[in-house]
Amino acid sequence: MADASDRPFDPADHRFGPTHWFEDLQLGQKFYINSRTQTEAMFAAFQSASGDNHPIHYNREYCKARGHRDLLAHGLQVAIQGAAGGGIFPHFIGDSLIGFLEQSSRFLKPVYCGDTLYPMLEVSKLQAGRTTGVVTMKLTIHNQAGMLVCDGQHKYLVRKRPQ
Template sequence: MTATIKYDEVEVGQEIPAVDYRVRRVDLVKYAGASGDFNPIHWNERFAKAVGLPDVIAHGMYTMAQGSRFVTDWVGDPGAVLDYGVRFSSMVVVPDDEEGAVITVSGVVESKLEDNKAVIVLTAKSGGSRVLSKARAVVRLA
């Protein structure tokens, strides 16, 4: 598979529309099983509150993965992502209800580079707070 977004069709400053990713407690349990990260702050409300958190929080790497998912869905090929990095700036608090939390990710084409590459700057928010900062991906476009 190759990138479906064409380099010549992308402009610096172009916005990539926001996508909402819902996070429920069951998603955190599944992620814990896949990642091996069973820290109780990610599934046990009593423990999370005892250590000063407002509630159970999503794994940082789970949150980071939603940003990566946004980029790979946009570019059309996970192999087209050449570099990806973020800093964590806030927590995704996941209440114990049917709604859970929402991570909203959007992007902007920051620059175009040689060899059909582009730099994408991401914004990721949840509960009114920015949860990822300095989030950037370098992708190779078609």
Template sequence: MSLFYEDIRIGERFTTPRHRITEADIGAFCRLTRDHHPLHTDADYAREAGFPGIIAHGLYGLALMEGLKTELHLYDESSIASLGWDKVRFLKPLLAGDEVHVQMDFTARRESKGRGVVTEAVRLLRGDEVVIDAEHVSLIRMRG
């Protein structure tokens, strides 16, 4: 399935499959981004800071949100560009072992120079608990 601008329905909701976060995932993100802060690498340090163990980077969670959303294949044939993430809030820590999924709702759409601008409310959830809340704006093709 690939959604074009004309297919977007405000209020329509999509939910991704679940993904389990591992210590290896967090370590790979550390290496990729060169962010080796001890909150992400040292369980004792993280516990002293009030967490049960190492925590994932907030930006790892945000990137994972985009990846999980991509697995829905909503824009395989219609995506032009991400125009940005807004109103990003890291509400709860992401921990190794957490099982998360994304819930996304279309909240706005408008035409712009023969293309569509679509706004999505995107949430990363651990069960029913919102871990990250954000707004994403995409530029997508129109069918015509």
């Protein structure tokens, strides 16, 4: 009798687990995203990717002269910490994910270089269609002091279980 180690490797089997479908999701279900410390390298990478060269994000003396304790993170730099791919959600739903439809963000407190951010997505609404559904997720991002620095929502289009 052959065991699993005798079968040839199949990249399709290299995954988080089985696909979960729209019907498998529940209101209040939470999807953890790894915490990340906002380093100087992240500020520089965001500046390079966005083209935003305002000194409030990259010049410490400019920031201090305006009452900030360090470099001030761009709002979008904070919002991207909630990217679902940084956590387990897209791996949990696997092949049922069709796409990311929209997002919104509110920036509630300043985020500085050296702050550690703790993002979380929570299912807040499920809208079923005929073969798909829209999953609305509440985004929260807290800092190391437990302050809510950003919130918003994401919407994803997800397949229903095949008949």
